[in-house]
Amino acid sequence: MGIVKMARSKWTQTAFIILLLCLIFISFLSSLSLGAVTLSVSDVFSALTSNDYQSLTNKIIIELRLPRAILAFCAGAGLALAGVMLQTVTRNPLADPYLFGISSGASFGVVVLFSITGIQSGLFLAGSAFAGSMLSVTLLLGIALSARSSQVDILLLAGVALSFLFSALTSLLLYWTDPEAISAILFWNLGSFSRADWQWLWLPVTVVFSACVILMVMRRPLNALLLGDESATTVGVNASKLRIVMLLLSSLITAVLVASCGGVGFVGLMIPHIVRFFLSQTRSSGLLATFLSGGLFMLWVDVLARSLIENQELPVGVITASTGSVFFLLLLLLRTKART
């Protein structure tokens, strides 16, 4: 049993959160010191506290690594939250933020912009990625709103269909445009935190943290959906309305994150499941732990992406999917063993 026993008492739940917070603090420091140039922890501290922006060490830490680390944390935390929301409102443990064609919508936006104007980087690209993902979300919400009964099934099927539709359109455009566009698309499909900068960091930070607060407040009605729409109605929750609100919120998180760091897969699917092994998502501690674990995981993914291969950066999505799936399979195995 050991490791995979759920934490019941209030004390263990609090201990879990405190442990996560400590780990996040340590990870932030490590993330700032590790990389192409390894810096000491005291360098990190002095850079964080000093007003000298001229020295190279300080520049690396403040201008390159700190915004990256913050963006990575937000991306992980935000995707994990979006994953919890979508899994809950669809009652499908396989739901993930990209299930509804949000990232293929973003790729589509990027390709359209690239094939029309030739722009390959910058704000316009992020903007078009955002526009593309919002387009697919709008279509999806339109479909969800028109289907009051069996909304869940229709959402899941429509999401998959939209996802394929946008992928097909993207492939079609790619077929006609410059082969260079393919590398730009690859960025969006695999994700990277290299474009993090202070100017635009406020957007993902605000969206992700306010979503966390909203989710904490709405956790009771949200979790009531777990036993079905009918059961939710009987405890006073308007299921289809709540589902639309949550869908909108999770899409907003995902679209903002896709625009700032590309489509980092697997986190939104996996983190909520891992946390669910230990803490119940009906408690505020469970949701908070999901938020923190997502951020913690992504901090280390970013460190690995920067330092695994010298002078080269690995795509984030490759690391999340490979490490995450192995860890996930291991936990699954442990749990089945504990049960028998």
Next chain:
Amino acid sequence: MTQAASRKDDVLFSVSNLSVQKGELCLLEDVSFMIRRGSFVGLIGPNGAGKSTLLRCLYRYLSPSHGEICYAGVSLSALSLKHFSQSVAVVLQEVANDFNLVVEDVVLMGRTPHKPLFSALSSHDKQLAHDALVAVGLIDKVHQTYMQLSGGEKQRVMIAKAMVQQPELLIMDEPTSHLDVKYQIQIMELAKAMQVTVLASFHDLNLAGAICDELLVLKKGKLVASGKPLEVITETTLSEVFAVCAHVEAVACQFANAAHKIPHIRYFYGYR
């Protein structure tokens, strides 16, 4: 005037001229009845008669095409869903769930209508959940995963969830189908022990006749009979509504007072 007012106060649910249409199909047609406070009302009828549709209208999952439903004298359209769910709890068939919920989590969901958005679970909520689980005999499984329970246990968890909702009316949609005889009786006795008004649909007519104070009979979306079990469960109703041949006898209920008689049905076989 006062008499009229007190009689009005006595009625918990009043349904008048309720119809539900789905496209061309008429699921319920012109159904009217009343449920008195404190009564145990059973809803019976063959498959597809509209029992679930009627209950869904009452617990507001469906909105009727015509007619009006009033709860304690107030039209449902004038009552907020949250407010309504503070006084009406519903026990439904179980729904599969892969989210690793434990029994306590499921029971505490019954507190949802009573909790403002920002509040945490209080010790009062936990005490209610504890008491409810003691009442349904599952206190030793409080931390067990809900999906690992047996069918009867899951249904008892659902009763416990309804208990912590502290309703004045309990609605149950075939709470005992698929359960062993022992649990069929146990679930009904748990509902009775809550001492609230109960409206439940039944498959087992003998059980319905034994437990209920009053029965409503639906056939093809229409209310064809209502009244005390002995008046409703007759050989005629059984053949006309349920299309079976049976012999009905009024027997004294051994465990209640001897004057209280309940219908006892014996079905005939091989007559076709």
